[in-house]
Amino acid sequence: MTLLQQEKRFNILDFSYHIMKVQRFDERDEVIKQVPLKKFVERVRKFQILNNEVFGILTKYLNPPTSTGSPMENVRCFQPPIHSSVMR
Numbered sequence: 001m002t003l004l005q006q007e008k009r010f011n012i013l014d015f016s017y018h019i020m021k022v023q024r025f026d027e028r029d030e031v032i033k034q035v036p037l038k039k040f041v042e043r044v045r046k047f048q049i050l051n052n053e054v055f056g057i058l059t060k061y062l063n064p065p066t067s068t069g070s071p072m073e074n075v076r077c078f079q080p081p082i083h084s085s086v087m088r
Helices: 007-013 015-026 037-062
Strands: none
Touching: 007 037, 015 037
16 A cells, blocks of 8 residues: 555545544444444554554655655666467
């Protein structure tokens, strides 16, 4: 997700984050399928912190340097070979 710069999309589409935000606003403590909502929200928060730390570390080390002092490698792109059955 970091290489494709999809962290924001991950955070938006992760439904557990939505449940956590709604529970903070609503402040209900219901039990759904033998799981207390507060316990679920606590676990979601712990995983959110862990995900943010992982994304932060990956972003720090995988983004290219912005200074002009470090040379960037030139990457050459080549077209993939075309199989003879496709050319017909």
